[in-house]
Amino acid sequence: MRKYLFIYKSEIMSELQYVFNILIGFIGYVIILFIFLNLWKYIYNDPNELINGYNMNQMIWYVIITEILWSSLGGRKLCRKICDDVRGGNIAYNINKPYSYIGYSLFSHLGSATIRGILYIILGMILGFIFLGSFPNLNILSILAVLLSGILATIISTLLIIFIGLLAFIIEDSNPFYWLYSKAMLVLGTIFPIEYFPKVMQTILKYSPIYVVSYGPAKLFVEFSWPNFITIIFWQLIYILIAYGLCAILYKKGVKNLNVNGG
Amino acid sequence: MAIIEVKKLSKNFKVKVKEKGLKNSLKAIIKPKYKIVRAVKNISFEVEKGEMIAFIGPNGAGKSTTIKMLTGILYPNNGSIKVLGIDPQKERKKLAYEIGTVFGQKEQLWTHLTPYDNFKFFGAIYDIPESRVEKKIEELKMLFELDDFINTPVRNLSLGQRIRCEIVASLIHEPKILFLDEPTIGLDPVVKENIRTLIKRMNKEYKTTVFLTSHDVSDIEKLCKRVIIINNGQVVLDDTMENLKYHYLNKKIVDAKMKERVNLDDEDGITILKDKGYNLKIEVDIQKRSVADALKLLNPDNIIDINISNVPLEDIISDIYKKEGKE
Amino acid sequence: MLMVVKNQLKISWLSIKYALIREMLNKTTFLTNIIFMVLNNASFIVQWIILYSLKDNVGGYTFKQVLLLWGIASGTYGVAHFFFKKAFSLSDTINTGKLDSYLVQPKNVLISAITTDIDTSALGDMIYAYITLFIYGVTLPNFLLFTFFCIIGGIFLTSISIILSSLSFWFSKSDIIADTGNGLMTNFATYPDGIFKGIVKILLFTLIPVGIVNYIPVRVMVSFNLGSFLIVIMATIFIVILAFLVFYKGLKKYSSSNLMMAKI
Numbered sequence: 001m002r003k004y005l006f007i008y009k010s011e012i013m014s015e016l017q018y019v020f021n022i023l024i025g026f027i028g029y030v031i032i033l034f035i036f037l038n039l040w041k042y043i044y045n046d047p048n049e050l051i052n053g054y055n056m057n058q059m060i061w062y063v064i065i066t067e068i069l070w071s072s073l074g075g076r077k078l079c080r081k082i083c084d085d086v087r088g089g090n091i092a093y094n095i096n097k098p099y100s101y102i103g104y105s106l107f108s109h110l111g112s113a114t115i116r117g118i119l120y121i122i123l124g125m126i127l128g129f130i131f132l133g134s135f136p137n138l139n140i141l142s143i144l145a146v147l148l149s150g151i152l153a154t155i156i157s158t159l160l161i162i163f164i165g166l167l168a169f170i171i172e173d174s175n176p177f178y179w180l181y182s183k184a185m186l187v188l189g190t191i192f193p194i195e196y197f198p199k200v201m202q203t204i205l206k207y208s209p210i211y212v213v214s215y216g217p218a219k220l221f222v223e224f225s226w227p228n229f230i231t232i233i234f235w236q237l238i239y240i241l242i243a244y245g246l247c248a249i250l251y252k253k254g255v256k257n258l259n260v261n262g263g
Numbered sequence: 264m265a266i267i268e269v270k271k272l273s274k275n276f277k278v279k280v281k282e283k284g285l286k287n288s289l290k291a292i293i294k295p296k297y298k299i300v301r302a303v304k305n306i307s308f309e310v311e312k313g314e315m316i317a318f319i320g321p322n323g324a325g326k327s328t329t330i331k332m333l334t335g336i337l338y339p340n341n342g343s344i345k346v347l348g349i350d351p352q353k354e355r356k357k358l359a360y361e362i363g364t365v366f367g368q369k370e371q372l373w374t375h376l377t378p379y380d381n382f383k384f385f386g387a388i389y390d391i392p393e394s395r396v397e398k399k400i401e402e403l404k405m406l407f408e409l410d411d412f413i414n415t416p417v418r419n420l421s422l423g424q425r426i427r428c429e430i431v432a433s434l435i436h437e438p439k440i441l442f443l444d445e446p447t448i449g450l451d452p453v454v455k456e457n458i459r460t461l462i463k464r465m466n467k468e469y470k471t472t473v474f475l476t477s478h479d480v481s482d483i484e485k486l487c488k489r490v491i492i493i494n495n496g497q498v499v500l501d502d503t504m505e506n507l508k509y510h511y512l513n514k515k516i517v518d519a520k521m522k523e524r525v526n527l528d529d530e531d532g533i534t535i536l537k538d539k540g541y542n543l544k545i546e547v548d549i550q551k552r553s554v555a556d557a558l559k560l561l562n563p564d565n566i567i568d569i570n571i572s573n574v575p576l577e578d579i580i581s582d583i584y585k586k587e588g589k590e
Numbered sequence: 591m592l593m594v595v596k597n598q599l600k601i602s603w604l605s606i607k608y609a610l611i612r613e614m615l616n617k618t619t620f621l622t623n624i625i626f627m628v629l630n631n632a633s634f635i636v637q638w639i640i641l642y643s644l645k646d647n648v649g650g651y652t653f654k655q656v657l658l659l660w661g662i663a664s665g666t667y668g669v670a671h672f673f674f675k676k677a678f679s680l681s682d683t684i685n686t687g688k689l690d691s692y693l694v695q696p697k698n699v700l701i702s703a704i705t706t707d708i709d710t711s712a713l714g715d716m717i718y719a720y721i722t723l724f725i726y727g728v729t730l731p732n733f734l735l736f737t738f739f740c741i742i743g744g745i746f747l748t749s750i751s752i753i754l755s756s757l758s759f760w761f762s763k764s765d766i767i768a769d770t771g772n773g774l775m776t777n778f779a780t781y782p783d784g785i786f787k788g789i790v791k792i793l794l795f796t797l798i799p800v801g802i803v804n805y806i807p808v809r810v811m812v813s814f815n816l817g818s819f820l821i822v823i824m825a826t827i828f829i830v831i832l833a834f835l836v837f838y839k840g841l842k843k844y845s846s847s848n849l850m851m852a853k854i
Binding site for chain 1: 637
């Protein structure tokens, strides 16, 4: 485990050099949130009105949190890197190394996501306070709980994207799959909470990754409850196991084929 | 009449100074530091019609900057340029019809099209009627021996074949002057030789004035009658090839293999370059001592094999560079 | 003069044609690029279906009008990025000295430089634009107006990018400004202007002229108004002239690739 922590730490160090680029990305984040602020202000006749169980402030905080999760992930770069590793044969070099490729990819990506995450959390909180003038009702303990579920969500997202990247073992280019994933996340998981969708879809979405990587932490932030927390964490842990398992199986199968073909 | 007239030409660049370290990088965002790089300093020269002229110098000497000002790409800070009587900055398009350019490292051809289609595209750029373009392509195809690959997509051609096509593409509109910026860069010696022959043939055939920059001395030695050497943005030498050789070729290298060991020391006019007992390499300054004189010192009876040669042009030019650097 | 324009158009047309041929060499990639872009744009319908299930009027737009707004947005974006792809990476062209090859040709540098490549997926944007028009309800005047607005808006977007990218002649890092500016235009383009108020609304018709490119055209198509129609045309002519002026002003400062070399 120590070596993975080391990988994680060195990735944090190297990401620090790109802080300026992250700050530029802030502009896009601010604009999206500004547009949503205006949109929800228009839709809600009265800020205290409840639509599908959410008041206006909760809807805007929801988008702030899901956008933080999405922006700090930086999934496209990761998917492209994994895909290139598989296609470029880089992965063959990793077979003999004393660490698992998946573990390495996970921890190095989490390193860069940490820096982005911290910066986006700061920005998101400031922005939310400026726009809305108040924070949701949370105490230190529940803040830590939300943070934990946010971290687990990022781990799951990273593993899922590694899985998508590893699909390159089977098909030539796995980037289009990432693209589909990101579209689904954006339309179904970022803009609206699950309760906004028709009943049938709600059931599906509750069992989909969207529930654990996006909806879960955001829901906890806008409306915290311990029973909800336990359910979400439970499903997140299950999903980590599933996602890791999927990656491991695909990697094992892929590498086997690689050996047969002689790399 | 001079076809290119350059008077007191200067060009400066403002370059951001980059300092190391996070602290300095942050400082640079707020208050960047600049320094002025004087790429070309007050140079003047003329080129006559039909000439093949070499414009040489080490990397960063100002060659490309000058050629870019002559072709209208860069604006000078000072001085005047007349190319075919046209001011390149004021009448860029008018000049463009009259000149051809080949920048060795930059590709102007569409790689997925054949050379033939590319040439037709260039014909269109220069507003040449279809029938004349076809005739011209046919003619240049012969001259540059493109027959084997004129219908192969450019991306499948070798580097040498590509350069030939680049040159032809820049000749479609029958320019009066051809600017070649490092045309043989990255090519192997055989291909280089082949390109040189073709350029020479073209100059003979069309009387096109050729303005060539290169850092490969043999390009110049084999192609050009006149040389302008530039260093640190200044003209160091502007002379004929012959004069250059005459003035700087007053030294001979004698390379001899001896039967017996000779003991020779540096004397007036003689410098020992290498002394391995039986193998001897000496430099003779013929203004101070004749070659025959030097040979006597060696005792001609003892010589098994001998080779007397000129100092390579490369050494001469680097000598000139060095001298100028000191002054 | 007429001859010059004709010859210039011929070159741009040939460049676009050749670039298209190149993109079509790999048919699968070509088609997936287009189809994915259509799907990409279509996926946002989900968002609007949900919003309109809450309220039957968002920012003064009906559902079909929002679709039309999307149509104009992706149509203008498509035209700009298909025909003038390089206008959106013009900073890079300037910073890396790639303008050289256009400067030695007897053609307009700016036009040659921006029409030298195409963006395949922008075809998907254009296709999607017409899909929305068909859903909205197509008539001949409608169709003509829509096409006209897509072209003129595409030229408008291109001009904005040229102006912002031309700043690279003075400051090499300004590509970030251009990217941000272009991003601003697309971010606002698909949301009804009625949701914005006060200063922002003024900004959207001036400094961030989404209003000229997207909002006014939708209004004109919903109910024709000659005044608004002319405003769009005048504004476009103005910005095109401004783009040329700024670019040619900057061109005198052009330093080719020499600056890069100096850095090494």
